[in-house]
Structure formats: structure tokens, C-alpha cells
Amino acid sequence: MYFCSVIMENKIFEIEIKVRDYECDSQGIVNNANYLHYMENTRHEFLCSLGHSFAESHKKGVDPVVTRADLQYKSSLTGGEIFISTLTVERTGVKIIFHQNIYRKSDRVLCCKGKIEAVVLINRKLSRGDYYDELMKDYL
Amino acid sequence: MYFCSVIMENKIFEIEIKVRDYECDSQGIVNNANYLHYMENTRHEFLCSLGHSFAESHKKGVDPVVTRADLQYKSSLTGGEIFISTLTVERTGVKIIFHQNIYRKSDRVLCCKGKIEAVVLINRKLSRGDYYDELMKDYL
Amino acid sequence: MYFCSVIMENKIFEIEIKVRDYECDSQGIVNNANYLHYMENTRHEFLCSLGHSFAESHKKGVDPVVTRADLQYKSSLTGGEIFISTLTVERTGVKIIFHQNIYRKSDRVLCCKGKIEAVVLINRKLSRGDYYDELMKDYL
Amino acid sequence: MYFCSVIMENKIFEIEIKVRDYECDSQGIVNNANYLHYMENTRHEFLCSLGHSFAESHKKGVDPVVTRADLQYKSSLTGGEIFISTLTVERTGVKIIFHQNIYRKSDRVLCCKGKIEAVVLINRKLSRGDYYDELMKDYL
DSSP states (O other), rough: OOOOOOOOOOOOOOEEEEEOOGGGTTTSSOOOOHHHHHHHHHHHHHHHHOOOOOHHHHHHTTEEEEEEEEEOOOOOTTTTTTTEEEEEEEEEETEEEEEEEEEETTOOHHHHHHEEEEEEETTTTOSSSTTTTTTTTTOO | OOOSOOOOOOEEEEEEEEGGGBBBTTSSOOOOHHHHHHHHHHHHHHHHHHTHHEEEEEEETEEEEEEEEEEEEEEEEEEETTEEEEEEEETTTTEEEEEEEEEEETTEEEEEEEEEEEEEEEEEEEEOOOOOTTTTTOOO | OOOSSSOOOOOOEEEEEEEOOGGGGGTTSOOHHHHHHHHHHHHHHHHHTTOOHHHHHTTTTTEEEEEEEEEEESSSHHHOOOEEEEEEEEEETTTEEEEEEEEEETTTOOEEEEEHHHHEEEEEEESSSOOTTTTTTOOO | OOOOOOOOOOOOOEEEOOOOGGGGGGSSOOOHHHHHHHHHHHHHHHHHHTTTTTTHHHHTTEEEEEEEEEEOSOOOOOOOOOEEEEEEEEEEETEEEEEEEEEEEEOOOOOEEEEEEEEEEETTTOOOSOTOOOTTTOOO
């Protein structure tokens, strides 16, 4: 077997975020739940960058819904630190799976690794999941 | 001058709340913004105790809206502490004014003193403010 | 093979919590990150019920740290709803694994299922993980 | 009477912030408490821009503490909107008073007007309040 000369990798979306002090808890580090917030914010920025409007979708009865969030906490972020939040996406059947990582910008240390699964409800019913395929085609 | 034999005081509504650790920030004390959350929660419990339903009101086009929140921070609460959140209410013109205090239960020390003003919008327009007078009559 | 007449099940710790309106987002349901907060709060109440003090532990250089949180979102909670938050715990090697579920009280529908992994750091170094075995013996 | 040809105005510090969807509550607008978070974040960015380090100060036993927050809510922000958060500062006696406003960037509409009072504790005791005068001299 030989490796294909063109390595096909998912296109990566990334944004830079700065930790706000109030996002840290009494241990002086970002509270675990806030990584979910950071990742949710990143997905929203990702979809908005592709021209998606949650309001428009919702009016048409289309709602993406998170069904699973699996986060591994590797290293802690503290107040004022800047981090890079990355996202790649794949679709398998009814699920849209976001692979999201958070790296401290200063040393590129991986702070949190997430796998977020979502489905698309159309008029409150589970759909095939391909609704956003066209929108996200450059990333799938 | 002599004191009236019946001292007229506003009836006090109160609930007990326990501080959750994640509500504390890196200083190890409840973050200032969370006192606003505690007071919002207290107003909701107060109105619910009188039979009010925010959902029902909203469908009728009636929405109470906070216009001002003036909080004085006196003493800090820490994780796990239990506090008493009190509320009295008065109406002056279009404004409903909630006087809300937060006391540490163990020593009744006043931690936060709040004056929250609200108005009532009916179909998105400012109303006279008396919509809730009947509901809150025992407290006004 | 036959089933042992005594079915050994992990002892369950549970608390009741009421959703606060501000914990809901613009979709009118509890924001995903708040389930992590509810589960963190439940773990704290569990350890406190056994006499544990985070402050005391910390002074001795002992710190439990969450390394993974895997949440499955099944059904949405809305403002004002009461839910039951349950916890069972097991230890495998260096990991303490909390199995945590959140059920709507009114109909016992499972809203969120979580598997939270933690390790125990002693003086900032990974320990064998058995530090809390004695404390949690009735639940392991 | 004539106006002085040099109008002395407090120097204004400002930053731009984008509303994250999870900062909105079930009414679809930014929850009241989050304006306090935005203003806290603005004060931190302001002090950091002047070279202040909260960690350094704290080690020296110097802690600025908010004693009062008086917010007037004028217009609502919604998810995804960008706003300008401004700050001017004055010192009167032991108090440092921050005048903070939040304007929607698109139409410069004033959304929230805040007056935040703070004191400076040195070794947990109330100080004269002039500790930061040198640091903030361009803004006082």
C-alpha cells in the first residue's frame, strides 16, 4: 500500500477568543462548563460565516439540536489568556459531528478536545441530516 | 407625636438559596453579576407564588421589563453558603419598585441591597403600571 | 448461570433542583452548558454530604480534577421545571467515574445522561486515585 | 457667559464586544446580569491596557472592590449584535467611580448606562482610594 500523494484533510474553521475573568471559578481557572459555551459560540460563528441565519432557519421549522457533547479537559485556561478555537465537521447518517479543539495561543497547548454531535429537526421531527450539506460543503 | 399602634409595613416575601460553587469567581466569592441573578430568581418565585405565569402574560402581550437595577455590595458570599433573599414591592406611577436584600443566613449579615425598577409593557407600549396591582395587592 | 438473589447496585445519591429562568437561552430551554453546572453542583452536594471539604482538601494539596465529561442530551428542561439529579460512582484505576442523570420530576423523563471522569491530584501530581475511597465507600 | 475654548472632558476608553447567543435568555435578549459582566470585562481591559496586573496587585495586598452598581436598561441587545462598551472614570474621596455605557454599534443607540463605584482595599482595610491615581492619570 502507498499513501495518496494528496492528503485529504477537513478544512479547519478557527476563531480567537480571550478568556474573561468572570468565566473563571474559585479555582482561578475557566470553569468546565464554559468550554461548552466557547464551543457553542464557535459553531455559531462558523455557521454565520457561511451565511446561515438561525432566525431564518427557525422560521422555516429547521432547528439544529445538540444531542451529545464529549469533552476531554487537558490543560487549564486562566483569566486574560487568548486561545484558538478550531472546528472541523463531518456528517454520518442523521448526525452532524463537530470536532472542536481549544488551544492556548501562546504555546499551542491543547486545553480541551471536544466531539459534539447534532441532528437537524425539521418541524420538530428528526430529519435525514443532510439539510446543511450544501451550506457546509467546503468543510465536509 | 406617638406611634400608631398598628405599624404598617410592606409584607415581605423571602426565599432561601444556597450558593453553588460555580457562581463564585477567581476571588473565591460570588461574582457581582450573580446577585442580579439571585434577585431575578426571587422576583420570579414571588410572582409565581401569587399565581402569575410569565408565559400566559406574554401571550396576552403583557411583559414586565426591568429598567433599572441599583445594587449595593456590602459583604461577600462564598461557595456553599446559604442566604435569605427578601423582597418588598411598591408602585409609583408607571414604575414597580422592588426592594430586595440578600442576607447570609448564618449571621443575618446584609450582603447585598438592591432597588430594582420595572415597568409593564402591554403590546410593546409602556402602560400605566397597575396591571399587577390586583395580583400583588397583599404586598403593595 | 443464575442471577444472585441479592442484586448489588451502586447506591444512588440524588438531589432536587428547580430550573431558574436565566438558565434558559433564547430557545426557551436550559442551555446545554448548564447541565454541566447542575452535575457539578450535584457532585459537590454529594461530597459535602459525606463530610468532604474542598477547602480542607485543597490546603492538604489534594484536588479532584474533571478530565472528561460526556453528556447525552435527551429531552429539554424549561424555566421553572423541577428535576431530579442522580449520581452513582465507581473507581477504575486512577479514574473516579461519576454516572449522572437528570430526570424531569413531573414525568421522570430522562433529560440528560452524563459520564464524568475525574482524577485526584496530590501536590499537583496524578495520584493512584484511591484518596476518596474511604469517604465514598458506601457508594463504591 | 462663554464656553471655554478648551473643553475638558474625561478621556474615554472603549472596546467592541459581540453578543454571544448563550448570553441571551428566553426572552431572546441579553439577560440583565450580563451587562454587569460586559462592564466588568471592560474595566479589566481598561486596567490591563494601563499595565495593571490583578495578580500582582493581589500579592501586594491591594484589591479593588465594587461596592455599588447602578444600571439603567434602555434598549435590548440580541444575539450576534456588536456593541461598543465605553468607560470614563473619576475619583471622589475613597471611591473610584466608573461611568460605563453600552451602545449598539449599528445605530449607536444607548442600551445600558452604568455607574459603578469601587473602593481599594489594602490588606483588607479600606484605603484612601488614591492607589490607582498614577496608573489612571490620563483618564482622571
